[in-house]
Amino acid sequence: MATAVEAREWARGALRGIGDSLYTPLGGADGDDIDWDAYRTLVRYCVGDLGHPLLWCTSGIAEFWSLTLDERKLLLEIAIEEGRAVNPDVVVQACTAAMSAKDCLELTRHAQEAGADIVYIQTPMMETHGGEGVMRFFRYIADRTDIALGMFNSPSSGYVLTPAEGARIYDEIPAVCATKEGAFRPAASRMLHHLAPELVVWECDKTVYRAGWLRDGIVCPAQLGTAGYLFETPDRPIYSEYWELIVAGELLDAMDYARESGLDQFDIDMGAWFTCYPGRPDYFTHWGGAFKFAASVLGLPIGSYPHSRPPQAELPALAQNEIRVAYRNLGLVG
Template sequence: MATAGQAREWAREALRGIGNSLYTPFCGADGDDIDWDAYRTLVRYCVGELRHPMLWCTSGIAEFWSLTMDERKRLLEVAIEEGRAADPDVVVQACTAAMSAKDCLELTLHAQHAGADIVYIQTPMMEAHGGEGVLRFFRYIADRTDIALGMFNSPSSGYVLTPQESARIYEEIPAVCATKEGAFRPAASRLLHDLAPDLTIWECDTTVYRAGWLRAGIVGPAQLGTSGYLYETPQRPIHSQYWELVWSGQLIEAMDYAEKSGLDQFGVDIHTCFVCYPGRPDYFTHWGGAFKYAASVLGLPIGAYPHSRPPQAELPAAARAQIDAAYRRYGLVGA
């Protein structure tokens, strides 16, 4: 675990590689229970079989808004237990966003004591009073904990921090060492780097990596909270091989590989299924049912209740067909 005082130096060294955002497999009537065996299998698959070096727990893909406090704590504990058994050095990242600062504090303290390496706090989803309100939220947590903190700047919160607001949080909260910039605003991430050059940035618009931003030191060598386990298999580690080329500075080779392997086309074919609900196409969402259906296509266990808990809708047949077709075209499943 990285303490608050160690956070920034630790982040520059430890946040490397693919960090998998884990889904929550549900079971029971209306998905009211969690299939713990399926969850353990998922963790072992990501860390032990795919050999990805980081886990990202209880965030958007996990549908954290539908989980109880006890469920969120237990999901993190199991990820740490299984992940460290498969790889003692796996970096475990806990997301502790909540509708109240007190609940976020409880989850953050739990993550600290359970052995997580870093906690990420998504821009609060309640009526945050802009950057000032988010700063107060972070300060409340930081004053009462001793663990590395990261920002998760996502449009699914309903409010996206400006570069100036994020830089102020970084300046005033020493425990803050990293950010996942999820709003797909490369220009904003570039400005944020200028304002806070030592902040470890993950830009979700991955085209910036092909533009040499890693080599320039604008972004870090990590994928913070993605679904890399849905883009490859142990037999065909396409996603890992692509990113290894990027991280080693072989950008032309990486782009050629992404095109020839089908990775680029797969991203086009499947992306909207994960982040867009047709009934509200203007809103960025983490559609848990879509991620889990994709996992099931690859043969991963998703629990007996394959849908999301409320308030998310069930995945329609058209989306399932789109996901099936994307995997067939990609070649990860049979024609």
């Protein structure tokens, strides 16, 4: 675990590779229960079978908004226990976003005590007074904890920090060392790097890596939180091989590999089911049911209740069919 003082030096060396954002397997009526055995299997699969070096816990794909504080704490504890039993050096990242600063503080303190390496705070989902409100939120947490902190700038919050606002948080709060820029606005990430050049940035828009932004130091060699385990299998680790080419700076080879392996076509075939609900197409979401259905196609356990907890909708048959076809076209399933 990196303390607040150590955070920035630690982040520049430790945050490397594919970071898996874990879903929450559910069971029982309306998904009221969590299938803990399935979750343990998922952690071991990501860290052991796939060899991915980072975990991203209790965030959007995990449907944190539908979980109790106790459930979120136990999910993190199990990820630490199972992940480090396979790889003692696995980096465990915890998202502690919550609807109140006090709940976020409780989760952040727990992550610190449980042995997480870094905590990410998503831009608050409740009413927030712009960057000033987000700054106050971060300061409240930082003043009461001693762990590395990251920003998670996602449109699902309803408010996205400007580059100047993100740079100010970095400048004024020493524990802040990294950011997941999830708004798909590369120009803003480039400006953020200009304003805070030592901040570790992951841009969710994958095209910037093909444009040489990693080589230029604008973005980092880590995927801080993605569903990389849904893009490959142990027998066909195409996503890891693609990422290794990107990190090595072999960009033309990486682009050829993505085309020839089917990864580029897979993005097209999958459509926008992971992040877009058709009934509200203007809103960015983490559709938990879509991620879990994709996992089930690959044979991963998702629990006896395959849907998301309310208020998310159930995944329609059209989405299920398109996801199945995408995996068959990619060759990851028969």
